[in-house]
Amino acid sequence: MxxxxxxxxxxxxxxxxxxxxxxxxxxxxxxxxxxxxxxxxxxxxxxxxxxxxxxxxxxxxxxxxxxxxxxxxxxxxxxxxxxxxxxxxxxxxxxxxxxxxxxxxxxxxxxxxxxxxxxxxxxxxxxxxxxxxxxxxxxxxxxxxxxxxxxxxxxxxxxxxxxxxxxxxxxxxxxxxxxxxxxxxxxxxxxxxxxxxxxxxxxxxxxxxxxxxxxxxxxxxxxxxxxxxxxxxxxxxxxxxxxxxxDKQELGDDFCRGCGYCMPCPNDIEINTCARMSLWIRRMPTQPSLSEDFQSKMKQAKKCDECRECIKKCPYSLNIPQLLKENIQDYENILNGKTIVD
CATH class of the missing domain: 3.20.20.100 (NADP-dependent oxidoreductase domain)
Known part of the structure; x- marks a missing residue:
């Protein structure tokens, strides 16, 4: 070794x-x-x-x-x-x-x-x-x-x-x-x-x-x-x-690493899950991500009021409200039987 x-x-x-x-x-x-x-x-x-x-x-x-x-x-x-x-x-x-x-x-x-x-x-x-x-x-x-x-x-x-x-x-x-x-x-x-x-x-x-x-x-x-x-x-x-x-082409530079330092969210959004949900779906079997638990988390993400507190805490200065919007849309497309387009 x-x-x-x-x-x-x-x-x-x-x-x-x-x-x-x-x-x-x-x-x-x-x-x-x-x-x-x-x-x-x-x-x-x-x-x-x-x-x-x-x-x-x-x-x-x-x-x-x-x-x-x-x-x-x-x-x-x-x-x-x-x-x-x-x-x-x-x-x-x-x-x-x-x-x-x-x-x-x-x-x-x-x-x-x-x-x-x-x-x-x-x-x-x-x-x-x-x-x-x-x-x-x-x-x-x-x-x-x-x-x-x-x-x-x-x-x-x-x-x-x-x-x-x-x-x-x-x-x-x-x-x-x-x-x-x-x-x-x-x-x-x-x-x-x-x-x-x-x-x-x-x-x-x-x-x-x-x-x-x-x-x-x-x-x-x-x-x-x-x-x-x-x-x-x-x-x-x-x-x-x-x-x-x-992988580098697919993920780019502005992906959420899931570190969790943006948490807690004042609207109880599990940001480190919801802000990278579309990446999970692309890269791993979709079924676990479509459970009722995950659907509930993504529904909660719609309550983002863009207070930007998460951006202040993000070590990578990501535009988290925008990431949430994109991931919510991708997730709903999957639930509705649509294909995610890169």
Missing amino acids: KMIRLGKTNYKVNKNGFGALPIQRRNKKDSIEIIQKAYNNGINFYDTARFYTDSEEKLGASLNEVRENVIIATKTGAENAEDFWKDLETSLKNLQTDYVEIYQFHNLPFCPKPNDGSGLYEAMLEAKDEGKIKHIGITSHKFTIAKQALSSGLYETLQFPFSYLTDAQELNLVEKCKKLDVGFLAMKAMGGGLITNSKAAYSFMANYDNVLPIWGIQRESELDEFISYQENPPVLDDKLKTAIKK
Whole structure:
């Protein structure tokens, strides 16, 4: 299996990182089985967050007996020192550990630095001095904040969206991380669920020896795919290159990644589902998306009054009201037996 060095942390990690956001949707028994199967097949890096409901608890229950053999990264969305310490203590309790290898600021609207008035970076340093964290990281969906973090020299890892759908701007971040010896954790490695070709995704990531993809794992079958590539890695051949080119043409640049940072909506619209429904229908079997539950969600989306609060919060500055309109129309066309025209 391929191992990489995670920047100046010096951790040697399996090229398959385990993203533990999706397991919050599974029951505890199933989650433990999936996580322990990952461990038993050589996966040693696990990424979670305080924001991911019971994800930390499930990791703690799964890995407590092999704690010294794994690397755990978690995150805090705290914007002040008091909440930082509350989050850290809760995370350590949930994870059944005295420390975490990497503690990350989670998609904050600014890049924490010493003497910025928030007290956050000072709290990170104190937690590091106390041995509760080993390395300091940051996650973001915004290029400007990621760039600030790298320029500051304060961070040992950067977690940022990266997949074969990304452009030169993201590639520049990867190159800069390599130059600065900052570990690069690739979130949204499957395009927020819109990439369905795991072979293409894996073979693309193999070209970057300083990038650790964080695959969001919810089902055992998904895990099995990535485990199989450890011994038989797919090669980025002409067939896979053609598949990547097709995906990039179909999705374009203004698609919703499903990150959910636009939420909550004042009109109770599930934006991260409704704003990309037509992409789901194009790329996956339509029947699950036509259930009564999804129809109800799309009906609710009609209540968008274009308050634009979602646009302010969207890391990609998408025109979400317009995306909702387009997706509602596509969805109704499907329900009425019409074909979506690209």
